[in-house]
Amino acid sequence: MNALLHADPLGAALSPVALLLIGLAAIAYLRGLRQLHLVGEPVRAFRHALFVAGLLSLAVALDAPIAPAAARLFTLHQVQHLLVRLIGPLLIVIAYPWPVLRAGLPSGLRRWLIIVGRRPMVARLAGLCTTLPMALGLLVAALYIWQLPAVHNAALDKPLFLILAHVGMILAGLNFFAVVLDRRDAPEGPPQAGRILLLFCAIISNILLGSLTTLKEVVLYPAYDVTGRLYGWSAMTDESLGGYIIWVPSSLIMLAAIMIAFMGWNRAEERRWAMRYSLRSGSNSAALEFPETAEELWMKVEQPNRRMGQTLGLAAFSMFAVVLITAICVVTLM
Template sequence: MDTLALVSLSMHMVQHLILILIVPPLIILSIPPEIGSLLLRNGGVRAIAQTIFTPVAVFIIYNAIFVGWHVPGNYDLAIRDQEVHALEHVTFVLSAILSWWPVYSQQPEIPRSTPGMLMLFLFFMSLPPTVIGALLTFAGYVIYPSYEAVARPWGMTAQADQELAGLIMWLPGGLIYFGVLTVIFFRWFNRPGDDSAV
């Protein structure tokens, strides 16, 4: 996948969706609560974690990283330099773990947010990929010059590849956020008074 991602923006977007929307929830759900409790036993660590793992804080942290890496200069640097590319992916995964924590937390010390807060949070989380996806789709010019100079699979032009990348970020990315939001809504709607999320 990494080889394709270096020559195809659309394949790179598929890779990013996997790293941001699929891997982090699986990591969170795989952490035994006992291990988390052990790590959070220290009062100072717990206080910092309780401050960071809030919807507002993780929204700011995650989207600063997400949007920052999609600035053309940063993105092209990640394509040209494998160490920077690895850093991009590590920061995507770590910040995405933060962003999914309020939704999927199993830690009593840092519980899931309330359904109302989560629905609002997920709606706002869907906006940055929607805006960037729409920009990639409708820009009318190639935003990332690194992709102009490479031979792409399937004979696609750099412009067509970028438009497909934008649609991948915009539609499947947005659908995942709205899918989780919908599940939370119906669970909340069917259990009035229950403060649990997904």
């Protein structure tokens, strides 16, 4: 099993685990494209490209040379986590492949999934996992648990453990971005401001763990030294660069997601404006939902703008506070 999952670091053989996971998704997608009458909406070419890019990101992370080399270099392991936890899931969610994948499933499996999805326990569990706090908690836990030195060092010698970690990261990433980039507006989907705040919280979690890993003065992951770190890197250099991957590139991915979420918020407002006459109930409060005078517009946006400003200010202050506290802790421990 170990030989199958961790080949020569310079090899290029396709991992059978990656082949199975990515191949099944690709087959279902191709089958769905042949049954567009079941999709229910047009699918543009850029969505196909994004889905393929997402699958390729996962393939690059799970296959040689990155996967086996990641067992001998902490920095490459964090690049692998970046791909499976953030980049791949984000590209796939933006592509919105769910209608096509659903259409590509065998009819019997589709019916079974519908039946299972309607069961009260399954519906409650799905509802819980797609709440904003739980989506963030699962994403953060998928990283933090596997970064615990005892867990991380043990997982390097257990391929099945690593598979569990990476599959968990993929699922947590898909769930998180599906929630914060949900096409539906409130009340069917999460509140738009809450999505932005959640993404800022994810950035704070990256800053906290990444800065601590980058700035610490002790070796936390000696398991990489058992077979020797690649390229002759020292343990401190390797772990500091790996922490930087968690700190900066991961946060940049979240900033990109914030911009996408803002664009989705704008589209939601445009849809509501286009439907303003059909949504009006005739009351004065309902009229303010779609202002047509400057005074009505000011009355409508005053409170939301204040809340948004407070949210962005709190997020900026929180990130600054996390960096400051982290630096103080590191200096104190030195």
